[in-house]
Amino acid sequence: MDVHTLTTLFATTFGGDTNQRRAAELEIRRISTHEGMLTALMQIIGNNALDLSIRQACVVFFKNRVSRSYHIDPAEPKPDQAPIPATDRLAIKQNIIPLLIAAPSRLIRVQLTACIKILVTNDFPEQWPDLLSTVVKLLSSDDLATVYGGLLVNLEIFKSYRYRSPKEEKLIPKIIKKTFPILVSLGQKLIPTQGPPPLPPLDAAEFLHVILKTYKYSIASNLSKHQQTHDSIVAWGTLLFQVVNMQLPTGVTLSGDKDEWEKHAWWKAKKWALSTLNRLFERYGNPTHIPKPLQKEYLTFANHFVTAFAPEIFKQYLQQIELYIGGQAWMSNKCLNLVFNFFGSCIKPKATWALLKPHAQTLVSRLAFPQLRFDAEKAELFENDPVEYVRFAISEFEDYNSPRSAAVGFLLNLATTRAKTEFMGILNFINSVLNAGTAVTPEDKYAALTMIVALAAVIMRNSEVRPAMEAFCVNHVLPEFASPVGLMREVACQVIGNLSSYKLEWKDPKNHEASFRALVAAMDDPQLPVRVQAAISLGETLHDESVKHALLPGLEKIMQDLFKLSDETDIDQLSETLEGFIEEFKDQLLPVSPQIIARLCQSYMRVLGEQSAKVDNAEADDNDLNTNLADLDTDDKTFALMGITKTIQTVLGCFDELEELEDVSKAVASGLGAQQHRQVNPAILLIQDEIIPIIEATLKTQVLELYDTAWELVDTLTYRTRRVVPAMWPVLKLTYDLFKSTAVDYLEEMLPGLCNFLLFGSEGFVQNPDYTRMVLEIFVTALTDDHLGDHDAVNGFKLIESVMLNLKGHIDQAIPTIINTTLTKYSTTENPALKLAALDTLVITLFYNPALALRTLDAAHPNGSREFFDKWFTAMNSEKGLPRVHDKKLTILTLCELLKMDLNDVPVGLKEGWNGLVAGILSVFKGLPEAEQRKQELLTSFEDTEDEDDEDDENDMDEDFAGIEDDEDQDGDVFDDETAYLDMLAEEGAKLRAKQAKRVAKAQRKAAEAGVGTGKGPLAAGIKGDDDGDDSDYSEAIGSGADSEDEDSEDEESDEEDLNEDLSIETIVDDVDAYEYFKQTLAGLQNSNPQVYQAVTTSLTVDQQTELMEVMAHKPEAEAAEAPAVPST
Structure with missing residues (x-):
């Protein structure tokens, strides 16, 4: 492979002439599988005389080629995979680490480390036996660039093996013993207690970030015996505390704004230090969270850790929070989130609860509460990009990396686990904020009401607090519907909705009416987020018959508003609200169900079209040099589509109560009876005409996440109409084509619909033998494809059973x-x-x-x-x-x-x-x-x-809460459902491993007993029994x-x-x-x-x-x- 020619080709891809650029891209693709191609690319990447953009384009292409084809599964080869020649594979392993060490930019390092991970995963240790000794040599070098390269390679080893097999569990401790003493020693040198540091502090942070990330990956699923030793835990603990307490020296600042600070190595190092300390405590050092099957391995360590080491972690974290609260230090969101998580983990163990308890209410008022205020950034998003705000706000508390979400988790944990001593204190604080009169700011009032939203389940299950919530709403919530601040109107809707979802009781009918009338009025609010939250909250009130009766006159407008809001935002929560209205008002809405389905299908086709266009545009940009389609984010659209199909299923389900069963004479030639046929409502036949096109469109766009919803609709329609209409038969052909290509793993989802095709459309199979061929091929593939498992084979048998029962004689x-x-x-x-x-x-x-x-x-x-x-x-x-x-x-x-x-x-x-x-x-x-x-x-x-x-859902927290209230030792260790769940998971895992080992041993024993060449038929080989003539x-x-x-x-x-x-x-x-x-x-x-x-x-x-x-x-x-x-x- 000529390096100069290849360099020219990549340089041409940056040229202004479209035809030349396209020709160069095509030529690169043509020669991409040639022997020597990857070796030549490495020469270009390492050539400092070349333009950096060319080298970066080459390294991206190099990474894509390695990631796609370094390992090819013989059982599942892909069209874009071509084997990498042995000479190139050898050259890669010989040269990739030196290339990494000499890399001139972060982009090149990132691509090369991704390749190293692939090599480690597939070749280490058997086909790359000298890698570990190479890493140790690099880490021991006096050259800092070489050391950094060694750190990156070592990190990729632990990334590859963080979730390890039994075989790998023996390998990793050896690597830990050889490399970790070097790592901890290096880390301590980077934070000297005296004398000049070997690196400037910001450069040292990059080294520390990689060191601590490696340690964290090493303890992802196991804590080795070496790491449990006193010397190891003290050395690493000291380093972790030092990193947590690092302060930027005078005169040293981070560039950029706070969003850029979050990504800086300085805060990454702190994040990994906090994350590692949390992991050590939560998985290995917290006795209340050690599952029973793992107690033999870790309980001794945990008992020591929780009393000797956890208090020091708590002390260090508290010091950082005092600095943060006092405005003396900034803290990244991820670090703040990790601190919240640690404090939450301290609530259940007796030893750490004794440390946290004196500070609990202070942490609520001075740490958690401020996180729940709205800030200028949130207010700006609310005003200037309401659609994006809605998508952000609707799942804000589900973002596990958000301090707001972590603050809510801490409050809930505190209010439930230590309810007797802490719950009322939290409520008293909320009341103190809301009762401050004119002194309270909208931001504080918003935070207080947000705490009510978060604690609604606990509040409504407390026999003392629940009766007071009507007065609370009248005094503090209903007035906010008239607030000039849109965010306050939104949170007022949210409070009424969340409390209503737990059956808020209104003794005064006037107050009750005022609450749901306020929600109805808020659906006409000028601000989109308020309208959305009002609609969702109104759906939570539908369990109340008086509300349903009052909403009847305006039902048509409400439904129109819901459809409009759904189209504006594409959030699946509004689909859930639509479902609720359809279920509760089925008698009123069924006569217009065809119109409802038509509207839903229109929305579905619009969202699907937008999603397809997004994917198509990304594919158009994919020139194999710098695009990764796997990074394409279409989750919002996918969830919206799932929500729409769920609503469609809800409409179809409403017909069940109207369809009567009538017996049909049993007159098939075999003497078997036809099914009891439903008296099909004519409306469902009209509805079917609207739904079939969205099924076809979904399958044609090949969005894997939507396959199951599409085939569920096929099943529903064929079952409810008890027939296969002509428009449905193309779906069978699409299903077959997909099974033979991208959807071979979806037989279980296809199966009910396929069986319905046979049950209700047998004449179609008789008239078109090609349909029969398709289902027979699916059956054979299900039983013979090595990629498929036993469950798929069982489904294949179910399918062929339907074929034989429904096509008897054909x-x-x-x-x-x-x-x-x-x-x-x-x-x-x-x-x-x-x-x-x-x-x-x-x-x-x-x-x-x-x-x-x-x-x-x-x-x-x-x-x-x-x-x-x-x-x-x-x-x-x-x-x-x-x-x-x-x-x-x-x-x-x-x-x-x-x-x-x-x-x-x-x-x-x-x-x-x-x-x-x-x-x-x-x-x-x-x-x-x-x-x-x-x-x-x-x-x-x-x-x-x-x-x-x-x-x-209603009783679980009742039981949990009651158990906590009755607990005599409120300051003791807490063993709850979470502990029991972890025990169950660990025990089931142990059982599955034992069961699998037993089956393997049994299969080996039977194979040995059976021998070879017995002359028995295949069926006889399947079950051991007498096969000798008369004694059968x-x-x-x-x-x-x-x-x-x-x-x-x-x-x-x-x-x-x-x-x-x-x-x-x-x-x-x-x-x-x-x-x-x-x-x-x-x-x-x-x-x-x-x-x-x-x-x-x-x-x-x-x-x-x-x-x-x-x-x-x-x-x-x-x-x-x-x-x-x-x-x-």
Whole structure:
């Protein structure tokens, strides 16, 4: 690769001639994969004689090439990946560190360190064994530039391994022992207690920033034994305290404004020092937060840390806050946030609470409260960019890096965890501010009311405070609706809304009316943020029937205002408000639901278009030299689109209460019933015409985050209309195309809609075989693609089940593929849910066409049908072999179909036990009632989930608060739900690791036992059992009906949650009465083939004869309920 030519090409990309620039870019792309390209780029990057802009363009291109193609997953190669030649890979590892050390600009260093991280992740230590010794040598150098390069490389090692595997957990402590003593010694030299520093203070801060960042990454998930030693923790603790207390020397200032100070290395070093101290305390040094599974490793350290080290951290932090409050020192927002977080962490442990308690109310009034005032910057944003203000303010307290958010978190933590001693003090402070009369400024009043907003949940669950909130609102909130300050009107809306969300009680109807009338009036406020907050708060009052009644006359205007505000701001919170109004006023709004949906769809298409345009513009700028599409931020638009689709689903859900079910005759050729069909409201058909275009547009734009919402709409529309209209079929083609390209991971989201296509649009598949080909390909891919897992394979089986049930008689040519693919998967998995899904699929092939399926099983392996029957009957007679109603009904219906077979089509290997088919059916019927009861309980629990969640939201804090109030030792250690949650996560993690290890060991043991070349078929390899002729499970099981032991019961028990009924998919089996189906089959057999009937019934034991009589006497629930009661004797 000619370096001069390459340099000229990159220089041309900065030229003014568009054609030449474009030609140069195309040539660079063409030669980008050539051997020597990356080596030549490194020569250009390191050439100090060249223009810096050319070198920077080269390093960006270099980084993009390395990041895309240094590691290529063989199972998932991407179109833009081309392997990097071995010579270039070697040259990169030999030269990238010297390049980094000599880098003339931060931009070049950033790109090179990103490449080093990729190299470390993929090659260290096996293919880059000398890296660690190189780093130690660099760190020990007398040249500061070399040392800094070593610091950056070492940092990238710990970035790569901060969340490490068991293998890496052994590697990292070795690196820590070799490098960290050098790092801490270097850090202490940079903050000398006497003598001149080796570097100017601002340069030293850059070194310290990297050193402390490295230490923080090293303790992300583990604290090594070395780091727990006294010498290590004292040395590093001393350094961390020194950095926290660093002060700029006289005459040294930071350039730029406060926003630039935030980004300066001086404050980055302080941030990493504070962050590291917090991490040490919160994860390893706080005994109340050490999960039980980790206590053996860290509890001794924590007990020492919380009493010996945490008090010093508290002292240092308090000193910094005193300087900050007194105006003697500035503090960056991130540092202030970290201080708040530490003080919050000190509330639960007894040792640190004793330190914090004397200062708690002072921290509330002098530290937290000032953060909640509005400042000139916020007021300016409110006035000059209201849309941006709304987007900022609506989620302000969710920004975990914001001091305002941290202040609120501290207040909530204090008010709940130490309620008895601190809660009333906080409220007294708020009242003192608001009762100051004319002396109180709008900024202070705003902060006080913001504290009420933040503490609303705690306030409204306090039996002493709750009754006083009506008077509080009358005196301090309602007057602010007339304030000349827009921010005060906004916070007044917020207070009423938050308190109303917790069922604020109004004893005086006039006050109540004044409150919601004020919100309605505020929806016409001249300031957009006030209108938005008024709308959201008004939605919180809809639980009150008197409010709903009063809003009825103006409902049309309110809805129009909500749509307008939503279009102006594109925030998903307004979509939630819209949902609330639609749910509460469904009777009034359903007649105009087509217009509502049309408006929602218009908004959706507008936002989607804006998002697509943003992406397209970014792609147009992507010349592989300086653009990274991954950095493109479209979250706001995405959340807005999700909110709109959720509102659309709410409108569709309102039709449920109006749609009646009516029975439809069961007249399909197989004897299976069609579903109970809904009396479809004509309006929903009009609505569907509006929604299908947004589904198509979403899938065509390929916004991954919106795939699930699009397919959820497909499911909803096809299910509610019980049909597939012509306009919907292109969506099936789009779904198939996406599955074969970018959406292979979304089969679970596609599945309900695909099954509905088959259930309600089977004629379309018959008329267009290409549709059938698509779903068959999806099935095969789900089972054979190495990129997909067991859960995807289970979904693939659900899909093919729907295909066979709904296209009976139309896919004979596909049955061999289905059976062979299923047998292969069955034989290679140990997953109980997947084995069951495969078993069900094979059963359905028999139901689809018994003779064809049996021939195919025997063609797959000699005596394959007999092997399958062995496993099937083992499952029938096992307690958990067919655990669900669906499994049992499939087996019953399929055995009935087998009874109808011509005996000439029955394989010789099965004829011996054929007379026992009825016995098999009876064994399954025995477990059916219990399975139906479990399914009904599961269905009921799902139906009650939403109500239970609402009750939980209201009750959880009641319980927490009550527990705190009743706690006798208010100054002791606090172990609460958070502690229990951390314990649960740690315990579950340990269980999952143990379970996985057990499964691996079991698989290895079985593989060793099975050996090689056994001659067994794939199905036989899947389950251990007798396969030797006459002693088969098939002949024994159908002859005796005896229960058989399932050797994998322990595994099945552990995976029981994976074997629940699937309530998300409807099949034609669901509405079939298995008892009636069996009765009709037996009656038909008696008439058509008396000899077979005689054989299958006389072979029953006495107990089985009794069971048969009970089954034949069974009546459907509705018929049984109408039957006259049996008189008592």
